[in-house]
Amino acid sequence: MLQGRPERAVKVMPEPEVLNLPLRSRRFVFSDVSVEDGQRVSSGDILAKDPNNYAVPLLAPRAGLVRLKKDENAAPAAVDASRGGGHIIIDDVANLEEHADIAKEELEHIEREMGAGGIKRYKLLVLGAWQFFYDAYTGALPDPQGTPQAIIVSTVSLEPFVARGDAQLHKRLFNFTRGLEQLQSLLEYQPMYLVMPDIKSELANRIRDHIRGYAWAKMLEIPLTYPYDDFAILARRLGLRRDKGPVWAVRTEGVLAIDRALTLTKPCTVRIISIGGTGVNSPAHIKVMPGYPIDKIRDTYVSEPAARMIDGGILTGEALGQEPVGIDTECRGITVLGELQDREFLGFARPGWDRSCYAACYLSSLRKRFRERFTTGMRGEGRPCISCNFCEEVCPAGIMPHLIHKYLYRDLIEEAEQARIDLCVECGLCSFVCPSKLDLRQEFIDAKKLIEQEKEEIRQEQERQEKLRQEEAAKRSAEEKSE
């Protein structure tokens, strides 16, 4: 139990005067900017697209005047199309009537090309609802025109301090069930799984009643223990196989966005995010739009002078830079964590009523659950692995982190691959419990990236050779002909 859990109530933040939209987020790089400096946009207009992710758009959340800003700190070469640093700033922000940025003739064209199902998918994409979809195995954006083998809808998000499903569902149950119906209409016969913490609860019954006759969803109960909400783990639990096609996954906010885009045909620009953590005086859920200045949130909520702002939850989030400007399009919550300030005297010898520990090595294990106050401190020195096996015990993916660590330490990439490093879901629990303070999560992420790169290189090399062979064959056949 952690101090700083966000309340369920959703608070609306005051309208901003300036929006500062970052051109990057966790998955996307909006390098294809389609507006000019000084252009006036209305809300719902497409500001930029990510060419590598099925042209997923960055929408203007409000009307205003556009100002482009390149990343000053980054080298000029880094601001090019591939990196897409910088921001789009919208001045004179006004909350005017939103409108959908889909031209009529374009819609007709698409309908003719792809049919009614195609138009729905197109709408999801351009209205900003598609970015709430995840591929359950890779976490990347799935192909909007693809066919999944199943869809997982999760109403729970268990990582400490990110926006929770119950807060988002509060008072929006009708929109949620309507979104489920819309989602069902995208599918042909593929199953839809609805993940809930308690499938016999009143809420679950009400959802069942609502969607009866319109959508069919199989309910799946999971324990409220992090990280059982991870999509890859859910897919494995459901017995879905990776080689049988992609599995799409959506969270509560995604279903609400689908409802908004398809039922109302309105752009999805407002998100509910959480603001929580030990450095916040009144943790809550807040309703903001991408680009909302983080300074403003900080002034309202953060009580500690020295605190680290984290984009996302406390176990997988990324620290926001020194000068965070605006919320990005994928933000699910902001966690504020107090920085380590004092060095504890004889910290390891304390009885430890105030710190809970995985291995029951402190007196707090005699206590009931309590709210612990965390800081960014490492709380120990880095040491070699002593094979205590704690990481294997907590690993939700069922792999052996200590073994993979030892392989990677000796540069045995192939063995690490055989030990199924690819099943790692990057939940961060192994790094958290490690008494030797090894940074296992980061190590695995880097290794996985390296493996991906190598595979890509091998694939390209094979393609090149294939091409050469074909050319040679063509040449030979041409020679034979000329003879």
Next chain:
Amino acid sequence: MKILLKVFEAVRPSFEGGKLRLFKPVFEALEHALFAPSTTTVTAPHIRDPLDMKRFMSMVVISLVPCVLAAFYFFGLRMAAMILVSYAAGGAVEVVFAIVRKEDIYEGFLVTGLLFPLILPPLLPLWMVALGVAFGVFIGKELFGGTGRNVFNPALVGRCFLSLAYPKMMAASYLEPSGALAGRLLTYIDASNIDAISSATPLALANKGDFSSLPHLFLGSVSGSAGETSAIAIILGGVFLLLTRVANWRTVVSILGSFVLLGGILHYTSPQDVGPVLWHLCAGGLLFGAFFMATDPVTSPTSNAGKWLYGILIGAVTVLIRNFTGYVEGVTFAILLGNIVAPILDEIIVGVRIRRLRSEG
């Protein structure tokens, strides 16, 4: 405390790049023993569990307190000298290696240095204590690459070396505990000021058909290695260690289980050769070995299935050595044998697990 921290800050430059940079590990060990490190997390997860290696190892030290107190009670203040010598000699080896390797001084030695005197006969000359622990740390740990990479339990390597190199001295250094109520808490007994030097251990006597009484074994008022005699003190500390999850219960349960099972079967088939199980359980170093030696996470198998097999092997081998070889005490050798087998067991279990993982997702 702030003054102390200032002192550390003031002398830091001379250890980091200054004249005394050779002794940087010593400085850091001292600093971090008193003050928690100031490092913070860089990437996610941004918070960390409070358990660190210092706490991990101090839990073992805490759990050894009942054994140490029992040793003081039964064998006198000489224990203090043995513990001090063990820490000093082994610590010196550890520090020298840390300086040579330019690494930190690791906490694992806190445990080895305390375990070692507890598995020695209480009247052993202090130079032998020093030699044994230095040998154990040097050969058993540092040559393999230091903490986390050693194959054998360093304390057991030291003891094994002593009992092979000086068998007579080892056998002659056992001491009959005092029958007085205050024990020997206030006396310092050395080989020079006691007449009856040699006192056979219960296992040696049992070899001649003379079984000491079980209550004595349970309380510890028998001859034997300094910290191994009192079953109740060992169980007290050992259960604490299991509850804190620093030691894995699977190892302990499987050692004791297989020992009781095999010992029981042999006792019922040939009672004249093999003593009663409960008596054997409390005699000698079995409990101490099972709770404190075999559970060392580095030298035991990592996987849980491996731990079961490892424990079963140790328990069974102990029964066999005790009853069918010339040695009356087999735990040291059984655990060292287990240490040899541990990497192989891990290899097998890992192979099975990886084969099972291959079909996942």
